[in-house]
Amino acid sequence: MITLYDSRQSGNGWKVRLLLSFLNLPFERKVLDLAAGEARTLEFLRLNPLARVPVLVLDDGTPLVESNAILIHLARDTPWLPSTPREQSRVLQWLFFEQFDHLRYFARPRYLVSIARLGEKHADEIAYLRQIGQKALAALETRLACTPFLTGGHCTIADIALFPYTSMAEMGGYDLRPHPSVCGWIERIRALPGFIPLIADSP
Ligand SMILES: N[C@@H](CCC(=O)N[C@@H](CS)C(=O)NCC(=O)O)C(=O)O
Structure with a gap:
């Protein structure tokens, strides 16, 4: 299952969760406490060296960063990204x-x-x-x-x-x-x- 690294107040994470919800796609959500430095752990920096959420980890373990790149990835071949x-x-x-x-x-x-x-x-x-x-x-x-x-x-x-x-x-x-x-x-x-x-x- 895909995993979304997010934070409670992140508007960038909200973009991704909105699209996941509109598409009715199941995902696991991991909510990081940015103020507590949870995006600066070695484990997370391997996913996103910029220490930012959102990160979407695909089924094969590939991490995708940048909210709009994630939106494009999820929306491909759906009406949320037109085809022409x-x-x-x-x-x-x-x-x-x-x-x-x-x-x-x-x-x-x-x-x-x-x-x-x-x-x-x-x-x-x-x-x-x-x-x-x-x-x-x-x-x-x-x-x-x-x-x-x-x-x-x-x-x-x-x-x-x-x-x-x-x-x-x-x-x-x-x-x-x-x-x-x-x-x-x-x-x-x-x-x-x-x-x-x-x-x-x-x-
Ligand atoms: N351009 C990035 C911006 C991501 C971003 O700024 N994320 C914020 C939360 S909304 C963050 O993780 N900030 C922590 C930091 O910059 O240290 C995107 O669109 O995903």
């Missing part, structure tokens, strides 16, 4: 956008404000990150004003990749209310069959 080269390129476009223009600007403010509770100490850094993050939100709003999901009428891994940290943006002090199309998209994803929250009542 042109459609696939449009999905990839959003996956690269997520890693370069989005992830850090949403994940780090969320971590500082709501998890580490260091918002005041890092106020300047958070303001800088949010300023850049606003551009990403504006890009999402523009796109989602035209189509229900990022690449058209169907939810794909492009949406799954952007969903976690956008939907948790308010934890980092963002205001999503000026972005009604983004808010509608978040609700559409939450309503999909198989959707799971970041932290379920029973882990």
